[in-house]
Amino acid sequence: MTKAILLFLLALAAIQVIKPLGWPGLKKRSDAWKLAAGGLIFVALSIGLIALFE
Template sequence: MSKALTVILLLAMLIQVLKPLNLPGLRHRRDFWKIAVFAIAVMMVTILIRP
């Protein structure tokens, strides 16, 4: 599951750079780093939850 989530978030960052998603907080191409920060946070939570 974590690998699939990683691929989805990488695709979202690529799409954001090519054509902004126009979501609140993601209106500009330079906002792709916000997706990366979210991805790192999700991966940390996944690591903490796993036994």
């Protein structure tokens, strides 16, 4: 599940670099780092939750 969401965010970041999405906070091409940071935070939290409940 985390891989699918990570690939989705990676695709959004690639689209953001090519043509900005225009969403709030993602108006410029250079805002792709926000998507990458969000993906990194999501993966870190999901790994933490998986380790917590095992």
